[in-house]
Each structure stands twice: as structure tokens, then as C-alpha cells.
Amino acid sequence: xxxxxxxxxxxxxxxxxxxxxxxxxxxxxxxxxxxxxxxxxxxxxxxxxxxxxxxxxxxxxxxxxxxxxxxxxxxxxxxxxxxxxxxxxxxxxxxxxxxxxxxxxxxxxxxxxxxxxxxxxxxxxxxxxxxxxxxxxxxxxxxxxxxxxxxxxxxxxxxxxxxxxxxxxxxxxxxxxxxxxxxxxxxxxxxxxxxxxxxxxxxxxxxxxxxxxxxxxxxxxxxxxxxxxxxxxxxxxxxxxxxxxxxxxxxxxxxxxxxxxxxxxxxxxxxxxxxxxxxxxxxxxxxxxxxxxxxxxxxxxxxxxxxxxxxxxxxxxxxxxxxxxxxxxxxxxxxxxxxxxxxxxxxxxxxxxxxxxxxxxxxxxxxxxxxxxxxxxxxxxxxxxxxxxxxxxxxxxxxxxxxxxxxxxxxxxxxxxxxxxxxxxxxxxx
Numbered sequence: 052x053x054x055x056x057x058x059x060x061x062x063x064x065x066x067x068x069x070x071x072x073x074x075x076x077x078x079x080x081x082x083x084x085x086x087x088x089x090x091x092x093x094x095x096x097x098x099x100x101x102x103x104x105x106x107x108x109x110x111x112x113x114x115x116x117x118x119x120x121x122x123x124x125x126x127x128x129x130x131x132x133x134x135x136x137x138x139x140x141x142x143x144x145x146x147x148x149x150x151x152x153x154x155x156x157x158x159x160x161x162x163x164x165x166x167x168x169x170x171x172x173x174x175x176x177x178x179x180x181x182x183x184x185x186x187x188x189x190x191x192x193x194x195x196x197x198x199x200x201x202x203x204x205x206x207x208x209x210x211x212x213x214x215x216x217x218x219x220x221x222x223x224x225x226x227x228x229x230x231x232x233x234x235x236x237x238x239x240x241x242x243x244x245x246x247x248x249x250x251x252x253x254x255x256x257x258x259x260x261x262x263x264x265x266x267x268x269x270x271x272x273x274x275x276x277x278x279x280x281x282x283x284x285x286x287x288x289x290x291x292x293x294x295x296x297x298x299x300x301x302x303x304x305x306x307x308x309x310x311x312x313x314x315x316x317x318x319x320x321x322x323x324x325x326x327x328x329x330x331x332x333x334x335x336x337x338x339x340x341x342x343x344x345x346x347x348x349x350x351x352x353x354x355x356x357x358x359x360x361x362x363x364x365x366x367x368x369x370x371x372x373x374x375x376x377x378x379x380x381x382x383x384x385x386x387x388x389x390x391x392x393x394x395x396x397x398x399x400x401x402x403x404x405x406x407x408x409x410x411x412x413x414x415x416x417x418x419x420x421x422x423x424x425x426x427x428x429x430x431x432x433x434x435x436x437x438x439x440x441x442x443x444x445x446x447x448x449x450x451x452x453x454x455x456x457x458x459x460x461x462x463x464x465x466x467x468x469x470x471x472x473x474x475x476x477x478x479x480x481x
Contacts, residue, residue: 056085059078061074075343076099079345086350102337103338111333111334119325123319128173129274130155131173150239153199154232158278160199163200175439191454192439193425201228203226209292214395215413222479280299336392344395356401357401368466371412374412410476425451
């Protein structure tokens with residue numbers, strides 16, 4: 052009953068338009084008064100501050116800023132030019148350029164929304180000019196953008212590491228996304244190839260030029276070198292994830308200002324404001340989730356849920372499948388960050404009880420929630436990509452069905468084969 056009150060109050064307040072941070076706080080306070088009246092209300096402030104005061108969230112702030120600096124510093128156009136120089140000669144290359152651009156841009160931004168906005172604003176109009184239907188261009192762009200939060204660095208992975216507790220480092224989570232991210236790109240390429248062949252999309256092609264390859268590579272190498280620095284530094288132990296974020300900020304500023312020379316004072320101001328808003332939003336939600344998680348633990352809600360799951364699940368695999376079904380439905384109606392802050396405290400005890408790798412669990416639920424971004428009824432990326440493509444969201448949704456089904460199929464594969472997400476972390480950290 053307490054869990055129903057906790058979630059019910061939060062849901063009602065959110066529907067009424069109250070920001071999620073306040074909804075979580077007030078629902079926790081109401082539950083405290085009803086079920087833990089002897090606990091002083093000051094525990095709320097203590098838990099919120101404790102939730103915010105983590106190294107993982109410090110890393111989040113740095114990576115947010117680094118991503119914004121690279122975005123406004125000319126990175127998008129250089130990545131697209133770099134990818135085009137290699138595969139522009141292929142028939143129907145614009146669709147593949149879209150996927151590869153999202154792959155490379157995702158290794159810098161770590162955000163599906165940022166990838167959709169940046170890549171979409173550049174490539175969707177170009178695809179429309181080359182006789183790709185607007186809904187297809189939008190569907191492809193939004194589907195490819197979910198690579199961003201899977202390929203390191205990843206904003207949701209930082210949030211998950213902050214919520215999951217000891218034993219789950221940002222570095223391990225980053226590495227867990229490398230192979231799955233490449234698998235997502237490969238899956239999208241195969242689906243795009245089949246659709247393009249069946250419907251005759253994409254007749255454009257450009258002549259191949261080694262000169263263009265050389266020039267575009269020289270121009271883009273500075274941008275592509277950033278994620279390499281981050282991963283190498285963390286894996287080798289030269290610096291922590293937080294220090295890696297700080298290094299990436301300095302690197303992004305120097306490249307954008309002195310090499311690309313596109314990071315003007317006005318763009319720097321825009322990047323600072325945007326990253327500040329993003330960081331504050333996530334930190335407030337994670338801070339609020341700390342008291343939320345404390346209430347759940349104090350009322351033994353996690354143990355109750357774990358007991359229920361144990362009764363109907365006979366193996367770790369069946370438990371993981373059940374959890375992912377629940378996450379899939381929640382991801383359809385809730386923002387990924389909010390969903391993580393609510394679900395991780397509830398499900399982590401179950402994961403530990405069944406002996407499931409928290410790294411594997413984190414990767415699959417993050418991908419699960421990213422799929423929710425392109426799934427109705429909320430599906431924020433559907434509306435964003437439709438707006439860029441200037442077409443109706445329902446048409447984008449229809450064009451997204453093959454991609455959505457293929458991503459769900461890949462999710463099942465990643466659930467069944469944990470080695471795809473755990474192999475690299477085990478090699479470099481254990």
C-alpha cells in the first residue's frame with residue numbers, strides 16, 4: 052500500500068504539471084507522514100544533499116559542458132563531412148551517413164536528444180532533397196540517435212552509476228556500451244538496406260576522392276580524438292571519470308577556439324547556459340531520488356517487490372526479462388532520467404539477489420528506456436524529428452516500425468547474452 056501511495060502521489064502531481072523534482076520530494080514527504088511519522092522531516096534535506104554529493108554527478112556536469120562545447124564548436128558539420136568522404140559514393144549513402152554520423156556524434160554528446168537535433172537539422176533536409184520521404188528520414192534519424200546514450204560517454208550511464216552504488220563505476224558502464232552501440236549501428240544499417248532496396252530510396256551518390264578523405268579526416272581528427280582520450284584515460288587509470296570530464300572540457304574549448312575557430316564568446320555563453328540547465332535538471336532529480344530510495348528502503352518496499360519477483364521467477368534470466376518488460380512500459384510514458392531514478396533503487400536489490408551483473412542490468416535498461424523515446428504515447432524523439440522533417444508525427448511513427456522492432460529484437464539478444472555488455476569491463480577492470 053505504501054508503494055502505491057508513493058507512486059500515486061508522484062504521478063498525480065506530475066500530471067498536474069508540477070516539476071518532477073517537486074513531485075518526487077512531495078510524494079516522499081507524504082509517505083513519510085503516513086507511514087514513518089516518527090522520522091524527522093529534516094531527513095529529506097539530508098538525503099537530497101547526500102544524493103547530489105557524488106563523484107559521478109561531478110563527472111556528469113563536465114561531460115554535459117564538453118558535449119555542448121563540441122556541438123557549438125563546429126563538430127557536427129565536420130563529422131558529417133568525414134563520414135561522407137568515405138561512404139558518399141555508395142548508392143543511397145545519405146541514409147548510412149546519417150547512422151554513422153549519429154555513431155560518431157554520440158561518442159561526444161552522450162545524448163539522444165542532442166544527436167537528433169544536431170544530426171537531424173543537417174541531414175533530414177538533405178535527405179528530403181534527395182527524394183527520401185520526410186517520415187523515413189525522421190524515423191531513421193531518431194532511431195540512430197539512441198546510439199548516443201549507449202556509446203561512451205553517456206549521460207544515462209553516469210546517472211545509473213550514481214544511483215547503483217558501490218561496485219558500479221562510470222568507467223565500467225562506459226565500456227559496457229561499446230559493443231552494444233556498434234551492434235545497434237549494424238542493425239540499423241541492415242534494416243535501412245532492406246527498406247531502401249524494397250522501396251527504391253536513395254539514388255544519390257558522389258564520386259570518391261582521396262583528397263576529400265584526407266582533408267575531411269584532417270579536419271575531423273580533433274573531434275574524434277576526444278572520446279579516445281576519455282576512454283584511454285579511464286581504462287589506463289591516468290584519471291578518474293570525473294577528471295576525464297574535466298580534461299574533455301579543456302580539450303573541447305581549445306579545439307573549438309584555436310583549431311576550428313568557431314567557438315565564439317556568444318557560442319561559449321550558449322554552451323555554458325545549456326549545460327548548466329541540463330546538469331541542474333539531472334542533479335535535482337537524482338537528489339530527489341535519494342530520499343525516494345531512502346523511503347523505499349526504510350519501508351522495505353524493495354524486499355517486498357523482490358519477494359514477489361522471486362515467487363514468479365525461477366531464474367535470473369526470467370527475473371531480468373520480467374524487469375525489462377516493466378521498464379519497457381514505464382519508458383513509454385516517462386523520461387529516461389526520471390525512470391532511472393525511480394526504478395534503480397527498486398530493482399537493484401532484486402538484481403543482487405539473483406546474482407545478475409549490475410553492469411549488464413544497467414546497459415539493458417538504459418537501452419530499454421532509449422527505445423521508449425521513439426515509442427508512443429510520449430515518444431519525445433518522434434515529435435522532435437517530425438518537427439525537423441516538417442511532417443506529421445503519426446507518419447514518422449509508421450516509418451519507425453521496422454526500426455523499432457529491430458531494436459526490440461536486439462534488446463532481447465543483449466538480455467540473453469550478457470557478454471556483449473560485460474566482456475570489455477571485465478577485461479579492463481578485473
